Amino acid sequence: MNEYIKNGNRVTISELNLPDDLKKLSVQQCWYLCGEIRNMLINTVSKTGGHLSSNLGVVELTLSIHRNFNSPEDKIVWDVGHQAYVHKILTGRADMLSTLRQEGGISGFPKPEESPHDTFISGHSSTSLSVACGIAEAMRIQGKDNYTVAVIGDGAMTGGMVYEAMNNCCYMKSNMIVILNDNNMSISKSVGALEKYLTSLRNTEKYLDAKRRVEKNLTQIPVVGNKVAKGVKQAKDAIKSTILERNLFEDMGFVYLGPVDGHNLRDLDRTMRMAKSFHIPVFVHVKTVKGKGYLPAEKNPGEYHGISKFDIRTGNPEISAGDSYSTVFGKELLNLAKKDDRICAITAAMKYGTGLQYFGKELPERFYDVGIAEQHAVTFAGGLASMGQIPVFAVYSTFLQRAYDQLIHDIAIGRLHLVLGIDRAGIVGEDGETHQGMFDVPMLTSIPNTVIYSPSCYEELRQCLKKAIYKEKGLVAVRYPRGAEDVAFHKCSVCPDYDFICTGKSDTLIISYGRILNEAYKAQSLLSADGIDCDLLKLTKIFPLDDKIIGKITKYKTIAFFEESTGNGSISEKIGSLLMESHYKGNYSRISADGFIKQSSVKSALEKFGLTCNGIADYIRRKSVENGKT
Numbered sequence: 001m002n003e004y005i006k007n008g009n010r011v012t013i014s015e016l017n018l019p020d021d022l023k024k025l026s027v028q029q030c031w032y033l034c035g036e037i038r039n040m041l042i043n044t045v046s047k048t049g050g051h052l053s054s055n056l057g058v059v060e061l062t063l064s065i066h067r068n069f070n071s072p073e074d075k076i077v078w079d080v081g082h083q084a085y086v087h088k089i090l091t092g093r094a095d096m097l098s099t100l101r102q103e104g105g106i107s108g109f110p111k112p113e114e115s116p117h118d119t120f121i122s123g124h125s126s127t128s129l130s131v132a133c134g135i136a137e138a139m140r141i142q143g144k145d146n147y148t149v150a151v152i153g154d155g156a157m158t159g160g161m162v163y164e165a166m167n168n169c170c171y172m173k174s175n176m177i178v179i180l181n182d183n184n185m186s187i188s189k190s191v192g193a194l195e196k197y198l199t200s201l202r203n204t205e206k207y208l209d210a211k212r213r214v215e216k217n218l219t220q221i222p223v224v225g226n227k228v229a230k231g232v233k234q235a236k237d238a239i240k241s242t243i244l245e246r247n248l249f250e251d252m253g254f255v256y257l258g259p260v261d262g263h264n265l266r267d268l269d270r271t272m273r274m275a276k277s278f279h280i281p282v283f284v285h286v287k288t289v290k291g292k293g294y295l296p297a298e299k300n301p302g303e304y305h306g307i308s309k310f311d312i313r314t315g316n317p318e319i320s321a322g323d324s325y326s327t328v329f330g331k332e333l334l335n336l337a338k339k340d341d342r343i344c345a346i347t348a349a350m351k352y353g354t355g356l357q358y359f360g361k362e363l364p365e366r367f368y369d370v371g372i373a374e375q376h377a378v379t380f381a382g383g384l385a386s387m388g389q390i391p392v393f394a395v396y397s398t399f400l401q402r403a404y405d406q407l408i409h410d411i412a413i414g415r416l417h418l419v420l421g422i423d424r425a426g427i428v429g430e431d432g433e434t435h436q437g438m439f440d441v442p443m444l445t446s447i448p449n450t451v452i453y454s455p456s457c458y459e460e461l462r463q464c465l466k467k468a469i470y471k472e473k474g475l476v477a478v479r480y481p482r483g484a485e486d487v488a489f490h491k492c493s494v495c496p497d498y499d500f501i502c503t504g505k506s507d508t509l510i511i512s513y514g515r516i517l518n519e520a521y522k523a524q525s526l527l528s529a530d531g532i533d534c535d536l537l538k539l540t541k542i543f544p545l546d547d548k549i550i551g552k553i554t555k556y557k558t559i560a561f562f563e564e565s566t567g568n569g570s571i572s573e574k575i576g577s578l579l580m581e582s583h584y585k586g587n588y589s590r591i592s593a594d595g596f597i598k599q600s601s602v603k604s605a606l607e608k609f610g611l612t613c614n615g616i617a618d619y620i621r622r623k624s625v626e627n628g629k630t
Contacts, residue, residue, distance in 0.1 A: 012036060013094045019066040019117075022090065027265050030067075034059045034265075037089055038293040040097060044085075046312045048100045049430065050108050051082040053291035053304040054153070057183050057262070061151075061286055062086040064268035065179070068276065069147055072116040075135050079128035079152035081109035082306070083181070084118075091117035101430035103600035108431055123434020124399065125372040126159025128152050129178060133169035136176040147175040147276060154182045155349060158371030169281055170253030176281045178254070181262065183290040183301070249283040258285030263292060302352060325480040328458045329421050330355025332465055333392055337363055343469065344384055346393040348374045354394035354423050374399050378406035378418070385416040390469055394421035397437025397479065398428070404443060411475050412447045418475055419468045425454070425479035426515060426564040427606060432599035437479075442569025444477055445543050451476045452543040456517040457487045460540060463495050467541075481515045481564075483602075489521040489538075497541035498549060506533040508620065509556040511575070513539040516564050519606070522613035523620065530617075532624055542571050550578045557586045558623055562616055564606075567592035587627070591619065 010032045011025065025033070037059050045052045063086070065076060071091065078084045088106060089097060093115065099105025110118035120131045132150035139146055156162065157180065169176060249256045255278050260271045268286070275282040290305075291297030296315030297304035304315075337343035337359065344366045345359040351369055360367040370377045374395060381391035395403075400422060411418050425437040444450050451472045453464035461480055468476040489501065503524065512520040517538050524536050537553065539545075553559060559579075561572035572590035579588050593609045606612050610619055 013040075013089065018092050018094075019071060019090050022063065022067045025067075027269075030060075030063055030265050034063060035293075037063075037086055040089060040094065041085060042294050042312055044097045044100055045307065046310050047098070048102060049306075049308040050101050051085070051306050052294070053297040053301040054083040054183075055085040056292045056294055056297055057288040057290040057301075058083050058151075058181060059086050059292070060265050060268060061179070061181060061262045061288060062090060064265060064272055065149060065151070066090050068269060068272035069149060072119070074147040074149065075119040075132070075139075076117070077119050077128045077132045077135070077148065077150045078110050078122055079150065079156045080125050081122035083151075083153070084110050087117070088115070091115055101432075101599055103598075103604055105599070107599060109434060121434070123431065124402065125156040126152075126161045128156070129162050129165035129169060132176055132178070133165050133172065136169070136174035137172055140172070140174050145175065147177060149177045149179060151179045151181060154180065154184065155372055158349070158373055160373060160375065166249075166252045166254070173280055175276075175279055177275045177284060178282070179284045179286055180258075181286055181288055182259065183288045249285075254281050254283040256283050256285065258283075259287045260285065262286040262288035306353075322484065323458070324355075324484050325458070325461060325482070326353065326355035326423055327358075328355070328461055329394065329423070329465065329478075329480065330358050332462045333394075333421070334359045334362060336466065336469060337366065340390070340469075341366070342388065342390045344368065344381075344389050344391045346370065346377050346381055346391055348372055348377045348393075348395060348399065350394070350396065350399075350423075353396070354421065356394050374403040375406050378403040379410040381418045382406075382410040382414070382416050385411075385418055386414070390417060390419065392419040392421060392469070394423060396424040396435075397422050397426075397440040398424065398435045400440055401443065407444075407475060408447055412449060415449065415474050417473055419465075420475070420477040420479075421465070422477050422479035424482045426481045427593060427597060427602050428482055429602040429605065430599050433596040436597045437481075438564075438566045438593060438597065440477070440479060441542070441565045441571060444475075445569060445571070445574070447475065449474045450543065451541070453478045453540060454514040454542045455480055455540060456489075456514055456538070457485045460495065464540065479514070486515075486518055488518050488525075495540075497539075497546055499538045499540075500552070501536040501538060503528060503533045503535060506535045507555075507557040508532075508534040508623070509537055509553055509559045510534055510616065510620065511537040511539065511553075511559065511561040511572070512563065513542050513571070514564060516562050516606075516611050519611060519613045520562055520616055523616035526613060526617040527620055530621070532620065534620055539571070543574075545571075545574065545578070550575075550582055554579070554582060554584050554586070558627060559586060559588045560616075560619060560623065561588075561590040562611055562619075563590065563592045564611060565592055567594045587623070589623075591616075 011029055013036055038056055041055050093106055096106045101108040107114060109123045111121055112118050128150040132148045136148040247256055257271055257275055260267050271284055275284050290301035333345060345356050346368045347354055347356050348370055349372045351357050351360055370380060377393055381393050384391040422440050425440055428435050428437060444452055453468060455461040455464045464478045468478050510520050520536055524534060527534055561575060563570050563572045567573060570592055572592060576588055576590060591610050597605055607615060
C-alpha cells in the first residue's frame, strides 16, 4: 500500500492507482483530492472550453460512487454525460484532461471506446434509466451480482423516457441504483411540476433529520426506550401516510433514500452503502450545488454550464459574445411577436442557447420552456396551432431527432403550421458525434409537405423567419449554424429562394447553401484568379426545390454540390435524382459530410470533408484537369 495512504497523509491524483486507491483513503484525504480535482477542472476548462458548473457540482458525489462501487465490473451510467469529467479523472485519465474535447483527445462525454469505465455512450438527456435497466437485467441473466448505477440530473428527469424506464425497471429484482443529482438546475433553470415536486421533497429534509434525532434519543431511555420508539414510529408512519403521503419514487416501486447532502462525503458514503444493501431498485436523492467551489459558476451556473475559454481570475470569456445566429433569431422572433399575438415561442430547456431569453423576458405569457421534453414540445405546439396560434419551436438540430414521430403524426398529417428554428445545424465541433447537426435535412425532407429554409447570413435569417411564419403553411424549418455569420458574398443576393451568382460564360457550376455558401463564394474568387470560371447557385429555400432549377442547371457540363449534411437523403442527393430523371449527360458530383463526426474544431472538420473555400477550389481544379480544361 502507498505509504502516504497508509499514514493518512495528504495525497494527490498522480500518486494514486485509480480508481482502486480511493477506497483506501480517509475522508480527510478525500477532501484534499476534491480541492485538487476542482482546480484541475477550472484550469482545464478555462483553456479548452466545456461543461464546467455541472462537473464542479458532482466532485464529492463522483468520488463517493467510486469509493463504494467497483468500476468497471459495477456499471456506472451517466445521463447526458456532460458531468462525467470527474469520472474521467478518477478512472485514470487525469493526465489526458488537457486534451478534453480536442481533436484526438478525450471526449467531453462518456465513450466506451475511450475507457472500459465508460459504460455507455451518452450526449442526449433522459436515457440513463433505460440503459441501466437493460444492463442490470443482462447481469441478472448472466448470473452476475454486480451493481448498475445510473446518475441523472433533475433537469433530465423532465424527459418522459425516464418514467417509461421507471415503470419497467422497478419491478425487476436487480442491483440497480438510481442517483438523482438534484442541483435545481438543468441548462436553463428547471421548470414545471416536477421541479415543484422535488422542492417539496427537499423541504422534508429537516423533518427527516428531526425524526432520526427523536428516534435515537427515545431508544436510549432505559428498559422502555425501544418500545416507546416503536410506538412513536407507528404513530408517525400513520400521520405521514395521511399528511405527507408516499413519494413518487416509492409509489413506482423504488426504495427511496434521501435527500442527502451531495457535498458531505461521510453522508454520501453511508447512503451508498445503505443503497447497496437492498438488492432491489433504489432511488438515492442527492442535493448538490451547481458550480460548487468556483464563485462565478456558483453565482451563474447556467452561464458556466457550457462555456468557451475564459479568464480564471475574472471568470470572463476570452472573446466577448456578440451577435450570433441564435441571438439574431431570438430578437427577430420577439420583434414579430410584439406585432402579432398569435406567435408563441417554445424551448426544451435551452432558452439561452437558442436566443429565446429576449422573448421570455418581454412576452412571458406566450413563452414556454417545457423542460427536456422535445417530443412533448412538438405535440404541445400542435395543440397551439390547432387553435390558430403560430408556435415557433427553437431547438438544436441534434435534439430535434428525438421528436421525429411527433413531427409526422402530430404536425404534418394534420397540416398544422409549426415553425422550427433549427439551431446548431451542421457541424458543431468539440462536443463530437452526439451533438453534430447532420441529420435534420434528411429527416425533414422525408416528411411530406415540409418546407426548409437555410439562410447564409443574418439578414437572410430574418427574411426566412418571416417567410416561414407568414408565407408558408404546415411544417416549416429555418436551419442555421452555431456561432456568428461570416459573409463574403454581396448581400444584394439575399432573400430570393435561389439565385445564380455568375462570372460570365462558364460550363461549371457550384451549388451550395447555408454556411458553406460563403466558402463557395470565396472559392469562386480563388478559381477566377487561376483563370477558371465557374458559376454559383445559391439555395435559400432548399426544400422543396423550385421546379425551374433543374431546367436551368442542365446547361452546365460540370456540376458540383457542396453540402454540410450527411449525404443519404440530402438535398444534393435529391438534385442528383432529378438530374438523372431529366437525362442529364454532364458530370454531376456531390461532396457532403458523411458518418458520425468526431470531436474537433468546426474549421478542422470542414477541412476534412473538403467544405472550406480551399477544399472547394481544389476540387474544381481537379475537375478542370479531368475535363482537359487546364
